[in-house]
Amino acid sequence: MSYLDHYKKLIEAEFKSNKNFNFMRAVTPGADYFIENGFPLKKKGNERWKYLDLRNVTSSNFTKSIYEERISNDFDSVLEKLAPCGINIVEDEILIVGDNKNHLSGRNFVDSEGIGASSPSKTIIGEIADPEEDGFIALNAAVADITSFSINENFSQKALNIVFAGQSQSDRLSTERMCIKIHANTEVTINEIHFDSDFNTLNIPVLEIYLDKDSKLIHNKVILGSEKDMNFNFTRVFQEEGSYYKNTSFCHSPSLGSNDIKVIMAGQGSECDLGGIYFTDNKTQFNTHVTVDHLAPNCKSNQFYKGVLSDESKAVFSGKIFVERNAQKTYATQKDLNLLMSKGAEIDTKPSLEIYADDVECSHGATAGHVDESSLYYMMSRGIEKEIATQMLVRGFVDEIIDSISDDKIRKFALNQTELILPNLSFK
């Protein structure tokens, strides 16, 4: 049985099992697209994925975990993992996903809109994340587990934490979909945390985020992969007038995966700051794919990413700035800097600009290099061992990104994780 036949059955079973008319309307395009196109395995004309070897995606017939399996997950161990983040389930707003204990406390700030609610809120599945953009998004849409909510100005907590706990069995598929609306004049921090699982699993989480006028969202994303799991992570954002979106990602590569962010700047005077650090090691492959669509005038966007690559890992950065004809006075920057820790590591960094307006200011730059020999010499000449000096240099390199994480807990967590990652990166 080809993998496509397998997923066809899976999709049909999902369709049979429930779901109202609105749901069908929302998920059908994804199902159709996926059944016809499958995963984006073809190299030809496949700019997004051509540098990665995606074959492992079809290595198993991944099935969705059933309710009983997921609830048997060890809830306590998830909390234990959260402890170093300083996230306390009693005090914080927290949403645990992936063990089916959807736990959303303090509901006073949440307007639950339900699936497929026909409001102009753009929180209908697929309205922001186009299922026909990519096979992974399409599969997510076709068999999604959907959580849809909006946040209004009554939100008073420091942050909303969304934790993806990872799965406890091999060959499982996770297709969480979150549709989140931030109401006008509302300011929120969302921390999205993905823990690794030591099983061969395929995780395709998709977040669709709608930012209403003059709203502000600080979105911190943590992906902690393992050598076994795969994580293809998508964030799709739609910005109205005067809104601000900040996404800072801290990624330790899963065996295979991506951090894929697209921001549509549809309203005048909106701004976004996208940044992150990616560590890749062993034989992992990780794709950072960032797109900003400037559709309205007077918008500002920044992309600033850094990669630390070791062993025989491979990373891809592709950043795109698209400026439509009437998006005058656009200011857009893009930077991707990479540190190669070993001869076997590989980076493909590929900026692309597509500009149709004439009054814009855009810049981009990318670098890839090894640890600076003269810096290392300087530090060692003070008596600091090579390994320690190397770690200090890498710390110095990534600190700039980590320092920009405004949520204290996530910043400290990222620093702790960096301390754990560094000793293993230096000399393999």
Next chain:
Amino acid sequence: MVNKILEIKNLKASVSETGEEILKGLSLEIAEGETHVIMGPNGGGKSTLVNVIAGRDSYEVDSGSIKFKSKDLLNMTIDERAREGIFLAFQYPSEIPGVRPWQFVKAAVDAKRKANGDSELSVREFSKIYDNNLKEINIIPDLMKRSLNEGFSGGEKKRNEIFQMMMLEPNLALLDETDSGLDVDALKAVGDAVNKMKDTKRSFLIVTHYQRLLDYVKPDFVHVLINGKIVESGNYDLVKKIEADGYESFWD
């Protein structure tokens, strides 16, 4: 009898990448407590010499030997040499983004103490010495809140080198053109700091083009290094001769 701290015998060294020979049979002895000066025209091998002593691996030692405190220096890594008591004040100190001077110097001091079997200094003890030395060499503390050497002026970088020397208290300090690019005040500060650190156990090897630092720091010996060899050694009078006549008379 005074103990030798550094003994270089017939040292030949070349650039690793190109194989170009720079040092062509250089010998030099420095005893404890002595201050030596090396002068010479550009390209003669002055910087190469101090970098080979410090262990920079872009140079290859082809033959000869270097002993430091009677130990074979050439078998030691760069960091081992430093912990053993060698310090190089760089001609062009590296700018290191994201690394804070305080953290850097603490790591260096701790590494040396650990190698000597001493316990790490507490943050409080360390900070006290750190702050005192900053004041001594007249570095604005705010400057040290930046990344190491980033956005430092030429003079500030050189002061920072001397500051690190004060923190690490080496047995042999190599000063590679520390005086170039310094204004009068900075030159005096560097000179004062070196003089204050002079004692019977500590030696200096100063590479310079000019007499002006030597107005503050009086050397015991002066050597002229031309084309990879020391062609003449003498006392302070040699400096005056060079200032007056240049290096022409030293060529074969």
